[in-house]
Amino acid sequence: MSNKARDLCNARVAGRISRREFGKRIAALGIGAAAADGLLQASYTRAMAASFDWMKYKGTTVKLLLNKHPYADAMIADLDAFRTLTGMDVKYDIFPEDVYFDKVTAALSSRSSQYDAFMTGAYQTWQYGPAGWLVDMNEYLHDAEKTAPDYDFEDMLPNLRASDSWSGVPGAPLGGAGAKQWAIPWGFELYSISYNRNIFDRLKITPPENLPDLIEKATKITKDAGGPYGVGVRGSRSWATIHPGFLSGYTNYGAHDFTVADGKLKSAVDSAESKAFHELWVKMIQEAGPKNWATYTWYQVGQDLGAGASGMIYDADILGYFMNGAGNKEAGHIGYAPIAPNPEAKDPTSNIWIWSLALSNFSNAKDAAWYFIQWATSKQHDMFGARKKDLVDPVRASVWADKVFQDRISGSYPGYLETYQATAPDAKIYFTPQPLFFNVTTEWAAALQRMVAKEVAVSEGLDQLAATINRELRDAGIG
């Protein structure tokens, strides 16, 4: 790299010149866009190294446990930058999602030191944290010796920071008093409508604005689109069925999972609001969902949209993004729209899933692993993933504000950014944090399956579900 190009990159990293100015001047030096990006990335790495002793654990190897996901792919693609910055090495095992959390549970419950850090969701930390398997990241975040001065944790979206932070007291709010930072947000997703524009145009319908409207339009697609069914949502007997569009709509109808009184939890799935919402949701699946809905996971919901087998999905915004990319039959035909399911609600209330990085309490290289987590959740890596890879719901406000990222998304995925902006303000975890999360949501999914199959009426099914949940809470001493 010539001195001029290096100075130019340094000036850009220091914020002394604008992106436009940088582009103009680097082009004048005869350096192409791809090469300029590489030079700029190297300058970011040098800038990080200059302000903090990133080489402190040089020669150490960190072992990661990863889930197969585009966010993990983005991180793996940038690992050389970490190696250059720290002199450390990174090894990882990567597993598909349907077995990933079993592997995590097996590794942590056996107190294995095999993995230093791993991917997790916030819900999992409600089990792993109280079990004593995770390190409270506050001890690192508040230690200037261990955390780079430009890390800027506050730059992460507040609801995400809070979502990975909990006191361990069942029912206590996320991010509340005495909360421990069990994990650091890394990439996330929120829930909105992704739809097949061709089908919608052909049937002359617009994206649904609320749940009754969605049912009507999805039913029309099932009847008139000549093959595709109306709306794809998850349905397997798993917690994963409850947390996406389902809980977002449930919350929008004013329903809650629990009431908390005197430190004790009581199921609220039998409330009037819950029953009203369930009636509609069940009707939606019966009239316009996939025939084998009860086996549907994230993969089937996405595949059907990408293959043109469904008219729309009410699921993760990033799932709609991935299905709009190359390799899918409907690539380039997917549109995005926010939804407030309750006709009386003004705004969406999307639940969120946050892929986060957690530090194993059984690691023999905790400090070194924290360096890795710090780098993987830094502005620099978040920016890399957002601009160049598919880390398309980044966790940092500064990355969302980045013009290059915005232009990239707006250019290739029209409507994605606007949908995010309309959905994000109230997007957060709407579950009440408690360690029986997986018991409750798996039972909930099973009950939903019985309602959709007409084995039990909605109202009766929810009364039974509430009784089951309350019994489990009592057995565990929290209800």
Next chain:
Amino acid sequence: MSDFALPVPAKRWRVGHLLPYLLSLPSLLVCVGIVIPFVASAIYSLQRYNLAFPTGRAFIGFGNYLSFLSDPSFWNTVEVSVIYTAATVGIELLLGLAIALLLRERTFVNNVISVVLMLPLMTAPALASLMWKLMTNPGFGVLSWAVSLIGLNNFKWASDPHTAMLTVVLVDIWVYTPFIMILLLAGLRSLPPAPFEAAQLDGVPARFVFFRVTLPMLSPFIVTACLFRLLDSIQQFDIIYAMTQGGPGDSLMVFQVRAYLEFFQYTNVGRSAALLMVLWVITYFLSDRFVRQWHKLRERRQGHA
């Protein structure tokens, strides 16, 4: 030199005595490897032990077992497991026996068919389950298309609680019928020909020969095949989990799936261990009954001989 010569027989004596212990060491290690987790499970099953509530861990005696008695979902698990086991073993036994009878004669064609029919047994049950999941997909599955030809256009296979059991039983039958078939075929071909030749000379009807000669002589093989399949079926996990994770609803929530969920998803070690201990009792009871029956049949056979 005499000091040197003396230890030789002593060394031989030691090696000779150690040899049986050395030879049995691998078996001993395997036993230890089985006993340790068994004892650990038995102890855990007597505890309130959820990894997410480390401070709540306590010895509760038979508390987990007693809670099963009043838990409808436990009794549903017992019911589902019994139905699954009875249906799979019963149908596989009938089909396996029928196929074995058809292939009884040692001809080239029969030998080729018996080898070809072994193919499903070579397929891992979880993979077979995924294959069937694709074949029963209502959008593009060949079996969905096939049933649509007879007017069943909305047949939901494993997605419907009413047909989920049928679907997984079909997969189990596809995978394991060859196992029973090959065992019974080996049994049939090993039976002495004299009684059958005598019956043929006397003009005894085929049905009489089957029920009074073939079946009694084949019964040790039938009991053996049943024992293996019963133990396997009552512990079913892979086919059901790969197909529906125990759903829809609780329609396929057999012992192993529930125990798996209790540990890997709910981190409830105590309940998971108690479920497995109940399964162990059932398995032990079944194997004990079958082994006794097998001994009786063998003694009867030897008595006749």
